[in-house]
Amino acid sequence: MQHSRNVKPQSTAFASDEALLHGIELMFFAYRGFTQDPDRILDNYAYGRAHHRAIHFINRTSGLTVNELLGILGVTKQSLNRVLRQLVDDGLVESRVGTEDRRQRNLYLTPKGKLLETELSEAQRERMRQAYQNAGPEAVKGFQKVLEEMLDPALREITESIRDIGHGD
Amino acid sequence: MQHSRNVKPQSTAFASDEALLHGIELMFFAYRGFTQDPDRILDNYAYGRAHHRAIHFINRTSGLTVNELLGILGVTKQSLNRVLRQLVDDGLVESRVGTEDRRQRNLYLTPKGKLLETELSEAQRERMRQAYQNAGPEAVKGFQKVLEEMLDPALREITESIRDIGHGD
DNA sequence: TTGGAAAGTCAACAAGACTGACATATATTG
DNA sequence: CAATATATGTCAGTCTTGTTGACTTTCCAA
DSSP: OOOOTTOOOOSOSSSOHHHHHHHHHHHHHHHHHHHHHHHHHHHHHTOOHHHHHHHHHHHHTTTOBHHHHHHHHTSOHHHHHHHHHHHHHTTSEEEEEOSSOTTOEEEEEOHHHHHHHHHHHHHHHHHHHHHHHHHOHHHHHHHHHHHHHHSOHHHHHHHHHHHHHOOOO | OOOOTTOOOOSOSSSOHHHHHHHHHHHHHHHHHHHHHHHHHHHHHTOOHHHHHHHHHHHHTTTOBHHHHHHHHTOOHHHHHHHHHHHHHTTSEEEEEOSSOTTOEEEEEOHHHHHHHHHHHHHHHHHHHHHHHHHOHHHHHHHHHHHHHHSOHHHHHHHHHHHHHOOOO
């Protein structure tokens, strides 16, 4: 059985193909870990990841319009609408007619919605906190840096605008 | 408009909630960037992400059994089977009866399968390479460290065994 | 005032996950 | 050898979450 461990980078100035491959697989497997805890919680409520994402960003930038949320999530309005309707019907999200433009709907979490948001985000933060803690502050900086570089340029603007608008809780 | 930039960590010994939140959103948005290029390519072939994943790991650990692939992907055999059947029917994957245990099927990419694999992985590696390059080698180390910490313990074993088995090409 | 654009909703469909039941071939064990 | 267990494949049905297309309501500008 021949191993290819000795095969050194050929096509690359900086990163070996092996390092890139490892990074790719890490993204795949780590994303699983990242979503696992919230997913388990969501099962108890018969909601899915799509609901979690909506709840997260409505909490994050409270009062945002459907269209803004659409842009953040990168799905069609029809897809979002199904999820949103459930959350409104179940009393987790409130959809108020816009004051300036009455075509728009401004979205807010109800107290009930806040409750679920807290449960979900605490689980997710806890795993993130553990990872941060075990890896150390220097590693965290690198982690953020690489991920920021991996964003699409269009997304980069969105994330920044969220950070500006956002008032967490 | 009040900003919350001055709000300092309250509940945490090490990482502020704001830093954790940023990490969480980065994971979400960066994963989109990560899958974007392959997704676009797959559209041309009427395949999806599920096919990509199968192709990736069959290439990665050539000759692996259906059961091993199942474990890596973390899906049911019915789900994998649909995808695998298409790939075999289309002549991208070969499924050989095991030599020791004839119940098993060992999976290999055909030349045609290799071709698609290369197209997909080159696109994905290119984005990863750019991110690595722009972020720098120190950041890459941190990136890997944090992601490794984010894995589920069970997954950690799998990834290591893949790295051992793997003989890329 | 009227026509177009924007926001949201309804309906139908597709991919890819899931469960459950079952078939077949092969291995292993009593 | 017979019985049981394992590996794989398949059929059928369901669920979530994405898609397109068609439609209504509302706003704004020519």
